[in-house]
Amino acid sequence: MVEERRRHRVLMVSDFxxxxxxxxxxxxxxxxxxxLKLGHKVVVLTxxxxxxxxxxxxxxxxxxxxxxxxxxxxxxxxxxxxxxxxIIRTILIREKISIIHGHQAFSTLCHEALMHGRTMGYKxxxxxxxxxxxxxxxxxxxxxxxxxxxxxxxxxxxVSHTSKENTVLRSGLPPEKVFVIPNAVDTAMFKPAPERLxxxxxxxxxxxxxxxxxxxxxxxEVIPEICHLYPNVRFIVGxxxxxxxxxxxMREKHSLQDRVEMLGAVPHAQVRSVLILGHIxxxxxxxxxxxxxxLEAASCGLLTxxxxxxxxxxxxxxxxxxxxxxxxxxxxxxxxKAIYILPKIDPEAMHLRMKxxxxxxxxAKRTEVVYDRAFRCSSEDLLQxxxxxxxxxxxxxxLFCLVMIINFLLWRLLRLWKPAEDxxxxxxxxxxxxxxxxxxxxxxxx
Amino acid sequence: xxxxxxxxxxxxYIHEDHDGPLQEIDVHHILAQKNSTxxxxxCIALIxxxxxxxxxxxxxxxxxxxxxxxxxxxxxxAKALLQASIMKESVVIMRGFGLQLxxxxxxxxxxxxxxxxxxxxxxxxxxxxTPVTCYWSLALxxxxxxxxxxxxxxxxxxxxxxxxxxxxxxxxxxxxxITDTVKENNY
Numbered sequence: 001m002v003e004e005r006r007r008h009r010v011l012m013v014s015d016f017x018x019x020x021x022x023x024x025x026x027x028x029x030x031x032x033x034x035x036l037k038l039g040h041k042v043v044v045l046t047x048x049x050x051x052x053x054x055x056x057x058x059x060x061x062x063x064x065x066x067x068x069x070x071x072x073x074x075x076x077x078x079x080x081x082x083x084x085x086x087i088i089r090t091i092l093i094r095e096k097i098s099i100i101h102g103h104q105a106f107s108t109l110c111h112e113a114l115m116h117g118r119t120m121g122y123k124x125x126x127x128x129x130x131x132x133x134x135x136x137x138x139x140x141x142x143x144x145x146x147x148x149x150x151x152x153x154x155x156x157x158x159v160s161h162t163s164k165e166n167t168v169l170r171s172g173l174p175p176e177k178v179f180v181i182p183n184a185v186d187t188a189m190f191k192p193a194p195e196r197l198x199x200x201x202x203x204x205x206x207x208x209x210x211x212x213x214x215x216x217x218x219x220x221e222v223i224p225e226i227c228h229l230y231p232n233v234r235f236i237v238g239x240x241x242x243x244x245x246x247x248x249x250m251r252e253k254h255s256l257q258d259r260v261e262m263l264g265a266v267p268h269a270q271v272r273s274v275l276i277l278g279h280i281x282x283x284x285x286x287x288x289x290x291x292x293x294x295l296e297a298a299s300c301g302l303l304t305x306x307x308x309x310x311x312x313x314x315x316x317x318x319x320x321x322x323x324x325x326x327x328x329x330x331x332x333x334x335x336x337k338a339i340y341i342l343p344k345i346d347p348e349a350m351h352l353r354m355k356x357x358x359x360x361x362x363x364a365k366r367t368e369v370v371y372d373r374a375f376r377c378s379s380e381d382l383l384q385x386x387x388x389x390x391x392x393x394x395x396x397x398x399l400f401c402l403v404m405i406i407n408f409l410l411w412r413l414l415r416l417w418k419p420a421e422d423x424x425x426x427x428x429x430x431x432x433x434x435x436x437x438x439x440x441x442x443x444x445x446x
Numbered sequence: 447x448x449x450x451x452x453x454x455x456x457x458x459y460i461h462e463d464h465d466g467p468l469q470e471i472d473v474h475h476i477l478a479q480k481n482s483t484x485x486x487x488x489c490i491a492l493i494x495x496x497x498x499x500x501x502x503x504x505x506x507x508x509x510x511x512x513x514x515x516x517x518x519x520x521x522x523x524a525k526a527l528l529q530a531s532i533m534k535e536s537v538v539i540m541r542g543f544g545l546q547l548x549x550x551x552x553x554x555x556x557x558x559x560x561x562x563x564x565x566x567x568x569x570x571x572x573x574x575x576t577p578v579t580c581y582w583s584l585a586l587x588x589x590x591x592x593x594x595x596x597x598x599x600x601x602x603x604x605x606x607x608x609x610x611x612x613x614x615x616x617x618x619x620x621x622x623x624i625t626d627t628v629k630e631n632n633y
Contacts, residue, residue, distance in 0.1 A: 055573040055580075068577050086578040094580060424582065424605055426573070 008371045009041040009096055013113040014103035015076050017046040017064065021268045023292045024104050024129050027183055029058070034364030036060045040371075041428060043095050045088070047077045047109060065091055069109075079108045081115075081403060082410055088116045089414060093423040099371050101125045102149075105132070105142065111149045118152045118385065119407045123374040126150060127157040128167045131289045131310045143170040144393070148400045151388045154374035157181050157367070159290040160311025166289075172391070181366045182314070184358040185295035192301030192347035193276035200232065202339060205278035205302065207238040207266060207293060208285070215284030215307060216243030221328035222284070223247075224254040226335055233339070234259050238266040238274050275300040279345075280338050286326055288312050294321070299354040301347020305338045307331070317357075320350060382408050459607050472539040472618070474611045476601055478532050532600045537611055539618045549599055557599075565589045569597075569615035571608060584608045584615075 012032060016024040032042040037060070044064040056064045067087055069077045077084075091097070100117040102110035105128050117124045126149065133139040150156060150171040156178045158164040164178050197203070204226070208214040219237070226233055237247060237260060244262070251260045266274055275281065281297030283306040290311045294304050298320055306312050307326040315321070322341075324334035382404070389400040462473040531552045538546040544562040551557075567587040572594065574583045582605040585594035597611070 054575045065575060065580075067575055083577075087575075087580070090578075090580050418579075 008035075008368075008375070009043075009098045010035060010371070011043050011045055011092065011095065011097045011100045011113070012103065013045045013100060013107075013110050015047055015071065015107040015109045016104055017044055018058075019049050019052060020075060023183065023290070026292065027127075027129065028103055029062075030184065030186065030360040031364055031367060032062050033060055034360045035367070036062060037361075038364055038368060040368070041095075043091070043097070045091060045109070045113065047071055063095075074106070076106065076108045079112070081112065082407060084109065084112045085116050085407065085410055086414060086418075088113050089120065089411070090423055092117070092120065092122065093420050094426050096425055097122065099123045099125060099374060101127065101371075103127045104129050105146050106130070111145060114149050114153060115404070115407060116411070119382075119404065119411050121379055123154045123371075123377060124152075125155045125157065125370055125374050126153045127159075128163060129159055129289055131163060131166045131287050132170060134170070144396055146171045147392050148389070148396070148403075151392055151400070152385055153177070154377040155179065155370050157370055159183050160314045162311040162314065163289040179366070179370050181363055181370070182358070183290050183292050183295065184360040184363045185292065185299050185354065186360070187299050187351065187355045187358070190272050190275070190296045190299035190351075192351050196347065197277075197279060199279070199343060202230065202233045202280065202342065203236060203278040204233060204280045204282050204305075204335070205236045205238070205275055205297070206282045206284070207271060207274060207297075208283065210237075210239050210241035210243040210247065212243065213286055214239075214241075215286050215326060216241065216246065218284040218286075218307070218326060218328060218331060219282075220246050220250045222282075222331045222335070223260060224250060224256065225328065225332050227254070227256055227259050229332070229336070230339065234261070236261045236263065236274065236277060238263040238271075240265040271296060272300060275302060278302055279342055280305055280335070282335070283307065283312070284326070284331065285309055285312070291315060295354065295358055299351055299358075301345070301350045303338050303342060303345050305331070305334045317353075320353075457601065457603060457607060459610075461610065472614055474537045474539075474614065475534055476536070476598065476603060476607060477534045478601060535598045535601050537597055537615070539614060545615070545618070547597060547599070561586065561588065561595065563619060565591075566619055569612055569619060570594070571605070571612050582608055584612055586615075 010032075012028050014024060014028060016022060017028055018025055028044060032044060035042050042062060044062065046064065046066060048066045048068045053066050053068045056066060058064060067084075069084070072078045092100070100113055100122050102114045102124065103126075104110060110126075114124045114126060128146075132142055134143065146167075147170070150167075150173045153173075154177075156167065156173055158167050158178055158180050159182055161180055164175070164180050167173065168175050168178060206219060208216075210216045220243075223235055227235075235256075244264075247260075247262065251257055251262070263274065275297055279302065281294070281302040281304045283291060283294055283297075283304065285291060285307055286309060288307075288310040291306070294306060294312065294315050297304055298316055304316060304321040306321055306323055308323040309326060313323060322334045322338045324330040386401050386404065389404060390397040392400050458477040460475040460477065462475070533550045533552045535550070536546075536548040538548065540546070542563070544560055544564075545566075547559045547561070549557040565588050567589055570585050570587060572583050572585050574581050581602045583602075584597040586597060588595050597615075
């Protein structure tokens with residue numbers, strides 16, 4: 001007899017969600033939509049964004065709790081350790097949640113939700129979307145926090161093998177607990193231009209935040225060199241950030257106003273319309289766990305030139321990307337190689353390959369396996385879990401144990417003050433039939 | 447007349463559906479039950495405050511500023527403890543006319559607010575989220591008002607109690623819309 005597939009009730013937690021835009025936000029949204037299509041219940045928990053506070057519903061009856069905690073730094077809520085316990089407990093009970101899925105090591109809300117979840121005996125899964133260093137003060141602090149959170153997670157997910165290696169090294173998590181599930185791209189949204197562009201003028205597109213980490217300083221060196229070597233090459237730079245001034249200065253210095261177009265910030269909805277203007281996509285990141293921008297560009301039929309950093313070499317097949325070391329001379333050579341092989345590139349064929357290689361439906365299926373694994377993990381009480389925190393360091397271990405004991409006591413106090421019976425469970429809303437078909441179509445396309 | 451008290455008897459729901467000449471009036475009362483634990487805690491806190499006040503009076507060598515700060519603190523705490531407790535909240539639906547929201551305090555004070563149906567666009571069951579909890583609320587979308595108008599201003603009721611009132615409001619609002627449409631068609 002075939003065992004019936006388990007229906008999970010998942011709470012996705014992160015400080016990063018719509019209306020904010022980025023890789024993590026997209027990942028949570030598309031994953032949630034495809035999990036809903038697979039029959040699971042998904043609820044998203046994030047902090048309030050301006051006036052967007054309270055409960056909102058998105059496509060497919062995806063319920064989002066925007067809790068009225070204001071962000072204080074880089075879209076993160078203030079770390080309070082125990083301040084979020086009452087609201088998280090209430091949501092977990094009223095939505096009948098079975099698994100808590102936290103996203104992004106930067107997210108305060110994610111760390112706190114996972115901590116409270118373990119205290120209350122829920123199964124928890126964590127997804128890391130970024131790479132971090134080991135030496136600077138910020139990374140040391142961040143890694144200690146990650147070590148605390150991951151000391152007691154049931155399963156973890158990373159977006160690339162490089163990211164997995166990085167997470168395992170930083171957190172001391174057993175590698176067998178970490179799964180690698182790459183990101184995907186909505187190929188329905190990123191289609192090539194209807195008509196193939198002529199190769200008389202070669203357009204290189206750059207779309208990224210103009211910050212140090214994204215290699216804006218490399219662009220300052222590379223762009224003038226390429227413009228000097230190829231008179232028929234033009235650049236379109238989309239994005240904004242503190243390094244924009246340097247690019248503007250470079251444009252003035254080398255008199256490239258007619259050959260380097262600066263678009264400023266590009267809304268996500270208009271990214272495709274910028275990408276299809278070009279032949280080559282240039283990514284100059286200095287560190288990257290996965291880089292969804294490369295997928296979006298490849299889906300639009302652009303040949304990619306990228307720095308060989310982090311998880312980037314794992315993203316695309318070798319014939320779809322030209323990799324270079326993050327040094328100007330090597331990047332110039334890579335662009336030259338890309339210009340040489342450009343006539344052989346068929347954007348439509350590239351798009352179809354991307355459609356097969358990267359689908360959110362596949363990501364959801366693989367995530368479902370992780371949830372099943374997490375669900376099979378045995379439940380343990382506080383005394384069984386405390387020794388794990390002690391391994392986090394001589395002083396840190398004791399501090400983490402103290403935090404968990406206080407959290408446990410506060411939870412018991414909350415149970416007395418507001419018993420679970422007093423918290424009303426909410427009904428599950430299923431999308432109307434036509435909307436259900438729309439989600440299926442979107443998921444299949446993606 | 448219907449009486450219901452779900453969930454630990456914290457609230458009692460009384461529905462008065464008038465017959466005869468008053469049948470156009472539909473009244474929904476929510477009675478807040480007296481919480482003996484809360485009351486005893488209030489009494490203990492007040493006794494402790496009075497004792498504290500007496501101690502302050504006796505300690506004459508303390509500086510004046512210290513005395514003033516303590517008086518202020520005592521006043522704030524006393525106000526919080528003696529905060530007006532709710533006896534009941536009512537919704538009086540006058541079909542084809544409007545609805546009156548009433549809050550009855552134990553002190554005898556009554557706060558009333560009348561909303562004509564002409565201004566009510568919709569009655570909604572809403573999920574409210576605060577920094578520490580989530581709860582259901584019954585609210586009205588009122589024309590020319592930037593915010594929702596809560597039907598029960600003070601009490602946080604279980605959804606079981608809100609649903610019948612919400613249904614009654616919807617019926618009243620929908621019937622008002624039908625009447626308006628008929629009038630428009632006649633002219």
